[in-house]
Amino acid sequence: xxxxxxxxLFCGLGLVWTQKTDVTLNGVSQHKTLSKxxxxxxxxxxxxxxxxxxxxxxxxxxxxxxxxxxxxxxxAQNRPVLYTVDxxxxxxxxGECRLMYLTLYWNLLGAYAGYDKVEGQTLTKHDHEEFLExxxxxxxxxxxxxxxxxxxKKIDELVEKPEDSELDGADAKAxxxxxxxxxxxxxxxxxxxYVAWNIAHGTIKGELxxxxxSNFDKEMKGYMLMSNEQDYQMYALKSLNDEEYIxxxxxxxQIFNKGIPLVRTYIVQNLPKLFWETEDLQMPFWESFAAVDxxxxxxxxxxxxxxxxxxxxxxGGNLELMTKNQLKAYxxxxxxxxxxxxxxxxxxxxxxxxxxxxxxxxxxxFLEEFE
Amino acid sequence: xxxxILTLCFFSINLTISQDLLLEAESFDDKGGWxxxxxxxxxxxxxYLQAHGMGEPVQNAQTQVNxxxxxxxxxxxxxxxxxxxxxxxxxxxxxxxxxxxxxNTLGLRSGWGxxxxxxxxxxxxxxxxxxxxxxxxxxxxxxxxFTTSDVEPPSSMNKLATWRKTVVMEPLAPKVTKKxxxxxxxxxxxxxxxxxxxxxxxLQVALIHDRPVLGGNASxxxxxHTLGIYGNFERILKKLDTEHYxxxxxxxxxxxxxxxxxxxxxxxxxxxxxxxxYDAKAVESKISYVDARQTASxxxxxxxxxxxxxxxxxxxIGFWAGAKFSYGRESVDQYGEEWKEHGELWSPKQPxxxxxxxxxxxxxxxxxQLEEFPEVPWAMPVARDYAKVxxxxxxxxxxxxxxxxxxxxxxxxxxxxxxxxSFGNAKKLPENANRKLEWxxxxxxxxxxxxxxxxxxxxxxxxxxxxxxxxxxxxxxxEVDVHYQTVLEDEKNxxxxxxxxxxxxxxxxxPYRSLYSKNISNLFMAGRNFSTSHVGLGGPRVMRTTGQxxxxxxxxxxxxxxxxxxxxxxxxxxxxxxxxxxxxxKYIPIPESKK
Numbered sequence: 001x002x003x004x005x006x007x008x009l010f011c012g013l014g015l016v017w018t019q020k021t022d023v024t025l026n027g028v029s030q031h032k033t034l035s036k037x038x039x040x041x042x043x044x045x046x047x048x049x050x051x052x053x054x055x056x057x058x059x060x061x062x063x064x065x066x067x068x069x070x071x072x073x074x075x076a077q078n079r080p081v082l083y084t085v086d087x088x089x090x091x092x093x094x095g096e097c098r099l100m101y102l103t104l105y106w107n108l109l110g111a112y113a114g115y116d117k118v119e120g121q122t123l124t125k126h127d128h129e130e131f132l133e134x135x136x137x138x139x140x141x142x143x144x145x146x147x148x149x150x151x152x153k154k155i156d157e158l159v160e161k162p163e164d165s166e167l168d169g170a171d172a173k174a175x176x177x178x179x180x181x182x183x184x185x186x187x188x189x190x191x192x193x194y195v196a197w198n199i200a201h202g203t204i205k206g207e208l209x210x211x212x213x214s215n216f217d218k219e220m221k222g223y224m225l226m227s228n229e230q231d232y233q234m235y236a237l238k239s240l241n242d243e244e245y246i247x248x249x250x251x252x253x254q255i256f257n258k259g260i261p262l263v264r265t266y267i268v269q270n271l272p273k274l275f276w277e278t279e280d281l282q283m284p285f286w287e288s289f290a291a292v293d294x295x296x297x298x299x300x301x302x303x304x305x306x307x308x309x310x311x312x313x314x315x316g317g318n319l320e321l322m323t324k325n326q327l328k329a330y331x332x333x334x335x336x337x338x339x340x341x342x343x344x345x346x347x348x349x350x351x352x353x354x355x356x357x358x359x360x361x362x363x364x365x366f367l368e369e370f371e
Numbered sequence: 372x373x374x375x376i377l378t379l380c381f382f383s384i385n386l387t388i389s390q391d392l393l394l395e396a397e398s399f400d401d402k403g404g405w406x407x408x409x410x411x412x413x414x415x416x417x418x419y420l421q422a423h424g425m426g427e428p429v430q431n432a433q434t435q436v437n438x439x440x441x442x443x444x445x446x447x448x449x450x451x452x453x454x455x456x457x458x459x460x461x462x463x464x465x466x467x468x469x470x471x472x473x474x475n476t477l478g479l480r481s482g483w484g485x486x487x488x489x490x491x492x493x494x495x496x497x498x499x500x501x502x503x504x505x506x507x508x509x510x511x512x513x514x515x516x517f518t519t520s521d522v523e524p525p526s527s528m529n530k531l532a533t534w535r536k537t538v539v540m541e542p543l544a545p546k547v548t549k550k551x552x553x554x555x556x557x558x559x560x561x562x563x564x565x566x567x568x569x570x571x572x573x574l575q576v577a578l579i580h581d582r583p584v585l586g587g588n589a590s591x592x593x594x595x596h597t598l599g600i601y602g603n604f605e606r607i608l609k610k611l612d613t614e615h616y617x618x619x620x621x622x623x624x625x626x627x628x629x630x631x632x633x634x635x636x637x638x639x640x641x642x643x644x645x646x647x648x649y650d651a652k653a654v655e656s657k658i659s660y661v662d663a664r665q666t667a668s669x670x671x672x673x674x675x676x677x678x679x680x681x682x683x684x685x686x687x688i689g690f691w692a693g694a695k696f697s698y699g700r701e702s703v704d705q706y707g708e709e710w711k712e713h714g715e716l717w718s719p720k721q722p723x724x725x726x727x728x729x730x731x732x733x734x735x736x737x738x739x740q741l742e743e744f745p746e747v748p749w750a751m752p753v754a755r756d757y758a759k760v761x762x763x764x765x766x767x768x769x770x771x772x773x774x775x776x777x778x779x780x781x782x783x784x785x786x787x788x789x790x791x792x793s794f795g796n797a798k799k800l801p802e803n804a805n806r807k808l809e810w811x812x813x814x815x816x817x818x819x820x821x822x823x824x825x826x827x828x829x830x831x832x833x834x835x836x837x838x839x840x841x842x843x844x845x846x847x848x849x850e851v852d853v854h855y856q857t858v859l860e861d862e863k864n865x866x867x868x869x870x871x872x873x874x875x876x877x878x879x880x881x882p883y884r885s886l887y888s889k890n891i892s893n894l895f896m897a898g899r900n901f902s903t904s905h906v907g908l909g910g911p912r913v914m915r916t917t918g919q920x921x922x923x924x925x926x927x928x929x930x931x932x933x934x935x936x937x938x939x940x941x942x943x944x945x946x947x948x949x950x951x952x953x954x955x956x957k958y959i960p961i962p963e964s965k966k
Contacts, residue, residue: 295772324781
């Protein structure tokens, strides 16, 4: 990956290099092993985990300083866990350049995972003041934001107030002006933040994901599916064939229950047809109805017309959770055949008579018309 | 004011004769602090009056009512509790007849329907009727019905529509018909640009718009600034666009005056402000007319023309006429619109009905003295602990069980709860002791709804590749920017806050073929309801771009008139002349004196 150093753009006259310490940049990683959780880390860390560095074909190219190799960190059993690089890069502003040292980590899909300070090196701000602890935290938060405003702005657009709509080509940017930049970057360290973000979220992301894809096997699929990382879950789910959906059903139901709405949506939208044709297979998903978010309840209800009567009874106990349109979908499903079902009827009456449900009137109208 | 005194026979069996009078609230002589809300007519049946006081009761709406016969009348009011639940209804109000406040408080029932206000003895012919707001929190009144009978009017939508027709005895067709060369429905930036372009070419144009001011999302009522480039139409679009103020800024008023004056300066644009189209009739896939109603008086006009522009945003004209349309997100494979980095958030493997949401903008100001804000328990399930003093574009709501058209009232109301609740939370902080709400829109600013299908469907790939078209009449450099609700990634987030994903593109073009209907032969479309995929809409949905679409169809309409042809024929037979005409728009016209 090539980082375009800001030197040429911003240093201008009086370019001065200041370097606190001599550091050898020979492509050898700072750590040969990683045995403790990185200081700033976005993933779960298993206590006692020891990871070894192994080389990858990838590197980050820093102009004037050469290539900086990216390693993969693996367990004793050779299972990949993270990617890492020890980065040294110049950061330039107002004619002065300093070197910034960081050890960066990415997860197996190339998403930023965290960073460590490099021993003996501190990050400094434009006025040479050292980063405070909260500044390091803020940098970590910034790097975790893969949709940061830094992604779509050139550095010169971040330091000058945009004059008009030429720079703000989106309604989103109305709020994403300099004020938003200030809120998301470390005060006095815009250039360091900008350079770090662009390394962490540069083309290396895609390269690392491709590397993982090329080594993706059943073991890694299982590992990702069992993980609590939502992007691992999604990646693994996308790789499943119909048979594997059945093999992994328990875990998929678990993710559907506890996962984020986006992953749940992928599951309910992509379950093989067989699930909706087989009572035993679909039941656990309906049983999650109360646990999942509104959007996913709607997606489940897209299958209500074909659902067995047990599902209609089950949902009859959850009427108070339904939105207006969800209730209408449910009522449309029972209107066909199940109005004679005493359990369902009792549930409808209980709901309408309770006196404190927002949409009780819809059920009342339905019952009235049915009568 | 319009009201009807009726002697109707409701029960043919026992032949009970009753005196009845139906008043549409929106036709009150003096609306006081109540506002006319015509946004949801297609869903709930009518314009209505709303007490949008931001927490302070608004001034009474008042009107004169003449009764033919004295007697005791029962008074029914069509209303609803817009946030039913275990709290006091937020939008309570009362009815006052002459000096008597009727016994029942209104705005309490779930869902639109009739509430009984009480009985009143009418002893004079002339009477004064008032709506008395009790809360300032969006109480709503659609109609008031006086009857000497004991029969409650019907609440269900189907029965109500029939009943209303019977009660008002309205003939099927409007009595008045007007003819134009071009009828433009929807006076947002796209519709205004279409009207101006066509008028400059000499067409007689009707511009029908359901608000008192032009501009749609850019108007001073919604206050989204215009974005995008001018393309070939800088001269026209500068008459209509806005400065780059923050969304929600009162600076919108200045641009509003400019816009309204500019459109009104064209003698051959007949401007129908506060008129809302409610039907369009197509015979053999050709629209014959559009019917519209005055949003307050209920007066109706039939508009006939050889050509129509649907710039309603929601694609209503196309919808009524039977035009093909799409809604929701296509499968990622349908047009190959994948963006790997953002996966399902950007474009899903399976198609769905998720769309970008609607915004309601708002702001507050720092007053010189302490300002109170009432408790709003009914807002808290939405706002939770979110605390803010203003709302920008990120205040956006979309959920897959809610259709941006059919459920727009619920969407708007959800945003009102988000706003009042978040402001209420902010007010509890000492630093906001002097904060006071300055402005909250009650109009829902939509980003996406129906997309009418044209001969060409514009997609992300056209933007990504910067593909040029022989009929490329709109151009844009703005990124494709698609929004999603942040709650999809973390349930702890408020469900009314969105995030934007920006896909950088080279300069790209939209072909004329995306601006007329595939199956309705005389229908143009301009604005967010043009022919595009969900992702494709992400870029050109902003208002200078939609304005370009409007101007492009306005000029196309002039050639349609010149050669007596339909929109498609311009592409197939008159493209060179059309593109020359578009190209010429880059330059200031030579004044007649210099020709």
